[in-house]
Amino acid sequence: MWAKLALNRLIVSLAVLLTLVAAAGAAFIWSGLYNVAASRDHFSVTTWILEKVLEQSVATQSAFIETPPLDDPDLVRLGAAHYEGGCVPCHSRPGEPINVIVSQMLPSPPHLADVAAGQPPEELYWIVKHGLKYTGMPAWPAPIRDDEVWALTAFLMELAGGEMDNYRQLAGLDRVPSGALAGTEPTHQTEAVTLTQCIRCHDDAAVSTISTLVPQLGGQSIEYLERALKEYAARVRPSGIMQPVATHLDDREIAKFADYYASLDVQPGQHVIDPARIARGRALATEGDPKNAIPRCLACHSRSRAAEFPALAGQHADYLAGQLRVWQSGGRNRTAYGQIMASIARRLTDEQMLDVAAYFASLPPEAYRNDAASASPGSE
Structure with missing residues (x-):
């Protein structure tokens, strides 16, 4: 009996204590006494807790991400070019100080060379794709485009390697006329x-x-x-x-x-040296793959194509294959034109994508580009 009475008293005491703590917390919140100004740092313990929660969350959320090869120079250059336009306003160029305005944010945007040096690529990828709450770091505008996120990740991994004397060349700044x-x-x-x-x-x-x-x-x-x-x-x-x-x-x-x-003339595209792949791509472009319900590419991408369809001759093989993968994964199916290609791409194998991309890249830029020509859709 006495034990039961003691237990009841303990329960009541805990309930009162919890109520008082909740009331004190509510009073503190509603009082506005906590200074949320960016001009004043958090309490040290608050900063420690926030940083640890962030670090552990990123590590856990990215634990099962498989990192693709990131050493392709073209992937790095694409990431660097976007970094210049999309990331520099907050994170600055390599070797330059953080912008004085954004440096007054709390937390301040870090130099990404320092961040990249201490994190594996899958964590960088996750942060770039999903952003970080209450830090000013936004999520990627098109989360379905993993290929773009990996491009920026590839550049960040390059940035983590140390000094980057070739940044202006990587980001395309040397291409802009003085x-x-x-x-x-x-x-x-x-x-x-x-x-x-x-x-x-x-x-x-x-x-x-x-x-x-x-x-x-x-x-x-x-x-x-x-x-x-x-x-x-x-x-x-x-x-x-x-x-x-x-x-x-x-x-x-x-x-x-x-x-x-x-109005521009077409520049020479990516050089492809693989006769067997080009031959398979030519067959797919001119004949299709009837057994798998894949129409021939030249039904839409020939000289007599509609003006709304792109010319493919002389286009980079990497770009063409990459876009076919985007269509296949559902990344370009939200328009009428996109749905046409998405339904075709879903039936293509990886090898077929590479083959047809190689074929069109191997063509001279003027092939299939003269809309006024009298050639038939399947002609060359």
Whole structure:
């Protein structure tokens, strides 16, 4: 009996204690006494707890991520080019101090060379893709585009290696003419100068793209280029790299970009030396694969194609194969045109993607690009 009475008293005492703690906590919250100003740091214990929660959460959430090869120079260059436009405003260029404005954030954006040096690639990938709550670090604008996230991760791993004397070359800054706001005349009219320096990544009248993972735009039709930019702007063509650019452009600027690139000659694309692969790709492009319900590519991508379809001849094999993988994974199926290609890509094998990409990359840029030609859809 006495034991039961003692237990009841203990339960009541604990209940009262918990109530008082909850009341004190509520009073503290509602009082506003805790200073949330970024000009004043957290208590040391608060900072320690937040950092440990962040570290352990990232480690746990990324534990089962498999890291692909990240030593491809084209992957690194693509990541570096996006870093310049999307990350530099907060994290600065390698070797430069953090921007004085963002340095007053709490926490302040770190130098990513220091961060990358202490974390494995799968953790960097997870942070880039998902962001971090209450730190100012945003999630990737197009989370379905793992290929883009890995590109930035590849650059960060390169950054972790130490001094980066070749950053300007990697990020395409040496491609921007001295004194120019951007790489092309239409870009001079935009407000988002850093984001819309197209020449840092894409081709122009003198040079090809900074990476074989970046498409060559020269010689594409005005209709296709306008459609692509408007789809990026409307966020129905997912891309964490291109959506931030396109959303800054109005219809007038989009028209200028499309007109400029449509007027360019096509630069030589990625050189492919694999006769067997090219031959298999040629067969798929000209005949298709009827047994697997795969139509021939030239049904839509020949000289007599509709202006809304892109020209593929001379395009980089890496870019073409990469986009087929994006379609296959569901990353480009939110438009009518995207659904056409997504249904085809889902039936392609990895080898077929590489084969047809190699075939189109092996063609001279002028092949299939003369819309006014009288050639039939399957002709060369």
